[in-house]
Amino acid sequence: MPGLFLIVLLLLAALPVYRPGYKVILVSSILMYVILTVSWVIFSGTTGYLSLAPAAFFGVGMYTAAVLGMALPLPVVVVLGGLASSCLAFLVGAVTLRLRGIYFAIFTFGLVEFIKNLLLWWEIERTGTRGRFVVLVDNNTIYYVMLAILVMTVLTAYFIRRSRYGLALQSIGEDEEAAVHAGINVTALKIVTFAISAVFMGAAGAIWATQLTYIDPYIAFNLNYSFMPVLMAIFGGIGQPYGPILGAAVVAYLREILITEFPYQYMLLLGIILLVAILFLPNGLVGLVERARRRAFGGQRANT
Amino acid sequence: MPILEGEGVTKHFGGLAAVSSVDFKVDEGEVVGLIGPNGAGKTTLFNLISGALAPQEGTIRLNGQDITGSSPHKICRMGLARTFQSVKVFPNIPVPANVMLGSLFGTPNRVSSADAAGETAELLEFVGLTAVGATPAKDLTLANQKRVEVARALATKPELLLLDELMAGLNHTEIAEALELVARIRERGISILMIEHIMKAIMSACDRIMVLHHGEKIAEGTPQEIAASKKVIEVYLGE
Numbered sequence: 184m185p186g187l188f189l190i191v192l193l194l195l196a197a198l199p200v201y202r203p204g205y206k207v208i209l210v211s212s213i214l215m216y217v218i219l220t221v222s223w224v225i226f227s228g229t230t231g232y233l234s235l236a237p238a239a240f241f242g243v244g245m246y247t248a249a250v251l252g253m254a255l256p257l258p259v260v261v262v263l264g265g266l267a268s269s270c271l272a273f274l275v276g277a278v279t280l281r282l283r284g285i286y287f288a289i290f291t292f293g294l295v296e297f298i299k300n301l302l303l304w305w306e307i308e309r310t311g312t313r314g315r316f317v318v319l320v321d322n323n324t325i326y327y328v329m330l331a332i333l334v335m336t337v338l339t340a341y342f343i344r345r346s347r348y349g350l351a352l353q354s355i356g357e358d359e360e361a362a363v364h365a366g367i368n369v370t371a372l373k374i375v376t377f378a379i380s381a382v383f384m385g386a387a388g389a390i391w392a393t394q395l396t397y398i399d400p401y402i403a404f405n406l407n408y409s410f411m412p413v414l415m416a417i418f419g420g421i422g423q424p425y426g427p428i429l430g431a432a433v434v435a436y437l438r439e440i441l442i443t444e445f446p447y448q449y450m451l452l453l454g455i456i457l458l459v460a461i462l463f464l465p466n467g468l469v470g471l472v473e474r475a476r477r478r479a480f481g482g483q484r485a486n487t
Numbered sequence: 488m489p490i491l492e493g494e495g496v497t498k499h500f501g502g503l504a505a506v507s508s509v510d511f512k513v514d515e516g517e518v519v520g521l522i523g524p525n526g527a528g529k530t531t532l533f534n535l536i537s538g539a540l541a542p543q544e545g546t547i548r549l550n551g552q553d554i555t556g557s558s559p560h561k562i563c564r565m566g567l568a569r570t571f572q573s574v575k576v577f578p579n580i581p582v583p584a585n586v587m588l589g590s591l592f593g594t595p596n597r598v599s600s601a602d603a604a605g606e607t608a609e610l611l612e613f614v615g616l617t618a619v620g621a622t623p624a625k626d627l628t629l630a631n632q633k634r635v636e637v638a639r640a641l642a643t644k645p646e647l648l649l650l651d652e653l654m655a656g657l658n659h660t661e662i663a664e665a666l667e668l669v670a671r672i673r674e675r676g677i678s679i680l681m682i683e684h685i686m687k688a689i690m691s692a693c694d695r696i697m698v699l700h701h702g703e704k705i706a707e708g709t710p711q712e713i714a715a716s717k718k719v720i721e722v723y724l725g726e
């Protein structure tokens with residue numbers, strides 16, 4: 184698996200050289216969704232706490248770029264976008280991660296709407312305009328920054344998953360009361376992991392904003408950025424580490440195609456495709472791949 | 488100094504006094520039984536001791552340190568481990584990793600993965616689970632899931648172990664094995680506080696027994712004293 188990842192990475196790194204222009208931005212948007220999905224899975228996929236906050240963290244990253252983009256070098260802006268989101272996640276986590284289940288999901292959902300409206304009010308009060316222009320960055324730079332964030336996201340997800348903390352996060356998802364009684368500081372672990380996952384969402388938002396060139400609160404804090412990672416993760420399957428990557432890449436690509444081919448019906452079509460997939464692929468694409476793999480190895484079923 | 492000591496411990500759920508003003512203690516090396524009819528407040532008392540719930544009144548001390556209202560992970564790292572009446576294993580996690588979590592997180596000092604793996608192997612052998620390999624815990628029988636819970640609790644290196652109805656739902660052979668396991672845990676120098684309904688088991692395993700009824704402690708003494716107590720007999724016959 185790491186070998187395959189490396190090959191895909193090398194191909195991606197070479198892409199701007201042999202496919203300049205539109206394709207670079209298309210692939211950047213796919214990478215952006217992979218980042219959102221993989222970082223969402225770092226926290227929600229393991230603990231089972233359904234976070235609908237990605238749009239909040241992504242949006243904070245975008246606004247970091249809008250506010251600081253002209254003043255500071257791009258890498259600093261991207262890092263600050265990640266840190267700002269992470270701070271927000273830390274605060275939100277400290278307040279809400281004592282809430283169980285559905286309350287947490289509703290709170291994170293409300294958070295996105297709250298920030299959007301607060302910002303809207305602030306912008307109109309203070310600046311008299313709704314939106315902001317973001318510093319221009321050339322497409323290849325956007326692409327490589329996105330790719331770098333993606334590599335860090337995937338590596339972080341991989342190392343957390345392999346570590347004792349990955350096991351502890353899984354145990355929280357399976358039985359939180361047993362976990363805390365086994366000595367796991369569940370509150371601290373949840374808050375820190377939530378904050379770590381937000382770093383990548385914020386960083387991705389900061390670089391993505393430069394591609395949009397103009398943002399306003401509706402664009403930056405669009406709830407689609409919260410729902411898409413959840414759907415992409417489920418579509419890919421969270422049973423295997425590559426599931427969310429695959430799910431995000433496939434759905435993001437489909438989305439791009441549908442938008443260009445059917446600009447008015449694309450949401451409907453995407454919705455239908457996702458519904459069918461969720462109904463008929465209980466373990467997502469991962470389930471399909473694993474079944475095919477088992478068949479290929481002729482009957483010697485992996486004992487899972 | 489007793490290893491565990493409670494004074495006036497009280498917990499109400501709305502109007503219901505689940506545990507009211509209960510005093511208790513467990514001395515070092517002792518095995519103490521906690522009995523009482525269903526709904527007497529036994530599990531609630533365990534929840535108060537382990538930190539799952541905070542008492543409204545009273546204090547609880549572990550090794551002389553006040554643990555009243557502390558969080559369960561802190562209490563666990565201070566040397567108190569427990570099992571649950573409705574068994575709580577991590578269903579999709581392989582049995583060894585279930586146990587290893589206790590080693591990795593349940594002690595005050597950082598334990599290396601290699602040491603945790605070693606302790607896990609030793610404990611799986613101790614509770615008789617070597618043969619199950621890396622099976623997810625959900626695929627085990629109830630008796631074996633209870634062994635996983637005990638092993639995970641032991642992995643946190645407790646000085647005091649709370650067992651909530653370890654033998655409920657087990658057959659005769661399994662009960663005998665569980666009793667023998669309790670005896671071997673005691674040999675490791677671990678004190679035990681156990682809730683049990685099976686009288687024969689509790690009479691043979693315990694040095695001392697406490698009886699709860701409607702949240703109050705109504706009797707305490709040696710197994711012989713408890714078996715002869717009129718009050719206790721009335722409570723059980725009254726059910």
Ligand SMILES: Nc1ncnc2c1ncn2[C@@H]1O[C@H](COP(=O)(O)OP(=O)(O)O)[C@@H](O)[C@H]1O
Pocket residue numbers: 500503505523524525526527528529530531532
């Ligand atoms: N979390 C809770 N909320 C409300 N009532 C509870 C809760 N836990 C226990 N009780 C009630 O407290 C009483 C004691 O319960 P419990 O401690 O489980 O008894 P036991 O373990 O002795 O059978 C019961 O009446 C039970 O319904």
Ligand SMILES: [Mg+2]
Pocket residue numbers: 529530531572
């Ligand atoms: Mg009980």
